[in-house]
Amino acid sequence: MSSYLRIDHIDKSFERGGVRTEVLKDITLTIDKGEFVSIIGHSGCGKSTLLNLIAGLTRVSAGAVLLENLEVNAPGPDRAVVFQNHSLxxxxxxxxxxxxxxxxxxxxxxxxxxxxxxxxxxxxxxxxxxxxxxxxxxxxxxxxxxxxxxxxxxxxPKVLLLDEPFGALDALTRAHLQDAVMEIHGRLGNTMIMITHDVDEAVLLSDRIVMMTNGPAARIGEILEVPIARPRNRIELASDRTYLKCREAVLKFLYERHRFVEAAE
Incomplete structure (x- = not known):
């Protein structure tokens, strides 16, 4: 059975001045049509690089990105990107x-x-x-x-890619836009992939949360299912046990990764 979007054993390295840096290693992920997936991890784990590979803005070093069984190797209108900077x-x-x-x-x-x-x-x-x-x-x-x-x-677009789209906004504006994105996703049923540093945002919006290990050579550490029915109400979820359990799982993963960074310093 073929997936709507498949990231198939992706490696990505950059080379500068004869020095090779391995950013992503053996990333494999399948995303269904209409799914909302968030990618979260500490700075430097290659989240935005992964998004750029899906967008076709950067070429993979190994492996392939397949959208409806067609290889992605260049930008195209079937994959639209919303950056943190609005770029108007x-x-x-x-x-x-x-x-x-x-x-x-x-x-x-x-x-x-x-x-x-x-x-x-x-x-x-x-x-x-x-x-x-x-x-x-x-x-x-x-x-x-x-x-x-x-x-x-x-x-x-077949896939809407969101690269920390609310990161530069104040908390209230951010909340309003999160609600707007949830409403649009519910109305259109489109496929969305979002990069975020915000745990609450990831749990509120996502069907699944992909948690990245620390770079270099970052991998997918865990994938968390968010089994919360839609439509979602942020006020009601504040005390929802499933929401709190998912939030705790992501925080625990990120905290453990932060300890690894501190131990290496």
Missing amino acids: LPWLTVYENVDLAVSKVFSGRKTKAEKHDWVMHNLDLVQMAHAKDKRPAEISGGMKQRVGIARALSME
Whole structure:
């Protein structure tokens, strides 16, 4: 049985000045269609490198990334990335930033009216249609990130890749965006992979949490199932036993890894 997304015995090394650094070693992971998977681990464990390999932004050193049985070896609209930095073009409006992606991906496939409707549909998804004529300098950090998510979704990607998308935001804005992402995932049923340092965020959003060992030559240490029914309510989960048990398991893994780092210093 083939998986929707398969990361098959991936190795990744970088070489600079004749010095070779092994970042990831023998990473194997399968992800089902519609699944929300978080990847967590200490700094330097290769989380973002792994995301870049799935995105096709970086080539693997060994192994393969397969999406619907096709090898990933270059960037493509079937894998959209939302970075911690929103990456909006400051001279374009909110509408124009999303339209840029829509016009690129759907050139010759949608009429002008259809493209307009699709841009507005995706801005509606992230509750940003009201700000369509504003430029990035005129909106908040959380709003910019909503536009970045809308732009990524507008490409109709098979996999949405989130690289610490809420890391630069204040706690309240972060919580609102987490809720928005949960709602979008519930509505669209799309496949999402998120890099995070935040344990509570990982447990709240994920179906599974992939925990990485420390680098160099990081591997998958454990994979935790999060058996909490959707839709999820963060207030109700604060005292939920399953939520607390999952949170404890991730914290224990990360704490043990931190002890290993301290012992090596």
